[in-house]
Amino acid sequence: MGTSDTRGTRERLIDSTRELLWERGYVGTSPKAIQERAAAGQGSMYHHFHGKPDLALAAIGRSAEELRARAEAGFSGPGTVTERITGYLRREREVLKGCPVGRLTQDPDVMADPELRRPVEETFAWLTGRLAALLTEGRASGEFGGGLDPAATATALVAVVQGGYVLARASGSAEVFGRAVDGALGLLAAHSR
Amino acid sequence: MGTSDTRGTRERLIDSTRELLWERGYVGTSPKAIQERAAAGQGSMYHHFHGKPDLALAAIGRSAEELRARAEAGFSGPGTVTERITGYLRREREVLKGCPVGRLTQDPDVMADPELRRPVEETFAWLTGRLAALLTEGRASGEFGGGLDPAATATALVAVVQGGYVLARASGSAEVFGRAVDGALGLLAAHSR
DNA sequence: GTCTATATATAGATAGAC
DNA sequence: GTCTATCTATATATAGAC
Structure with missing residues (x-):
């Protein structure tokens, strides 16, 4: 994320909030901790911000945007649908840190605030829809059998x-993530022609 | 869970801690909130407990135990492997509340404490192993094709x-859970004979 | 824009009476 | 076993000087 000194205080505050939300969640993140990490004063x-919720909104929006951009980069690249989906699933991730957006679904205060919740909801709606479109494309081109349900399969992925x-x-091992992905790809392969 | 008055203070404290850990996580759960919900004093x-971590340990152990018992009940029942796995996946769940054990993986203070973390780790190791054993059984009996990788598939499920x-x-809708399960079962079906 | 002072509420406990 | 008092630290700000 690059909490460099040249970014300006406002940006550093957003960055440090993003990191802390990722590591500790909304309830576990105090203004004081944000300030210390950003090397900014009270x-x-x-x-720059009205308070913790305002700062969190900026941070969550930024993380959601980044997730989306990264995913889209893989989806719209070259290759067959299977290749692009495989690329997305196998892309390098900081697996043990968890998903910076997905983890917010466990934060009751985030989910209770419509403003904070919206980016989370939209991110997954977009992601699932985008994958479903890809799967539909693959089915149309004959890459997958007609029995494949794009919406359900996308959600499962x-x-x-x-x-x-x-x-x-849970296991403390990044390998488990790879195993889950391999399992999914193995099942998807059975649907290929 | 039944926080009835007849359960004894100690049990009520464990129950209310389980509920609060489920709803708000470890960081978001205060001793005061636990006491109020349990109708118990400071x-x-x-x-009855040395403090919040001690109480959390009892609560987490109880939740892990319950998850395991419920899963095993479905796994060891009658029917083909596919039927039993389908039963497990489609079992009724309080989907919008999330998984009482899985949500703990997002709690940094739980994962940082080996004692609190152990039940979480063991639960998923057991669950994955148990499903892998079932899939192996199904492959041996010819219910699934030989291409199916039991360990990877179990992890994916x-x-x-x-x-x-x-x-x-994220979506605020329990239907999405069902869609994910349907997608997984659809893929698994392609592996059936 | 940033700093320091101040303020209220809650977190998370300990001590000792009953 | 339960209750009340007390305690220190932190959460989450606001106010006003610089």
Whole structure:
């Protein structure tokens, strides 16, 4: 994320909030911790933002945007649908840190606030829809059999990624994430022609 | 869970801690909130438990035990392997509340404490192993093709459940969980003979 | 824009009376 | 076993000087 000194206080505050939300969640993140990590004072933080929720909104929006951009980069690249989906699933991730957006679904205060919740909801709706479109494309081109349900399969694939993070964190091993993905790809392969 | 008055203070404290850990996580759960929900005083809580971590340990152990028992009930029942796995995946769940054990993987203070973490780790190791054994059984009996990788597939299935919770919470809709499960079962069906 | 002072509420406990 | 008092640290700000 690059919390460099040249970024300006406002940006550093957003970055440090993103990191802390990722590591500790919303309830576990205090203004003081944000300030310390950003090397900013109390006054600076409350000058640039109205408070913790306001800062969290900026941070969550940024993380959601980044997730989307990274995924889209893989989806719209070259290759068959299977190749692009495989690339997305096998892309390098900081698996043991979990998903910076997905983890927010476990934060009651985030989910209770419509403003904070929206980016989370939209991110997964977009991601699932995008994968479903790819699968539809693959079915139309004959890459997959007609029995494949694009919407359900797309949802399952996104779930494997999110669940893969959970299992990796539970076991303390990034390999488990790879195993979940391999399992999903193995099943998907059975649907190929 | 039944926080009835007849259960004894100690049990009520464990129950209310389980509920709060489920709803708000470890960091988001205060001793005061636990006491209020259990209708127990400060003194009672610290008489029965050494503090928040001690109480959390009892609560997490109980939840892990319950998850395991419920899963095993479905796994060891009658029917083909596919039927039993389908039964497990489609079993009724409080989907929008998330998984009481899986959500703990997002709690940094739980994962940082080896004692609190162990039940979480063991639960998913057991669950994945148990499903892998079932899939191996199904492959041996010819229910699935030889190309199916039991360990990877089992991991993917557990991930679909955990990720299904995440997506359901993100969208605010329990249906999404069912869609993820349907997608996984659709893929698994392609591996059947 | 940033800093320091100040303020209220809650977290997470300990001590000792009953 | 349970209750009340007390305690220190932190959460989450606001106010006003510089």
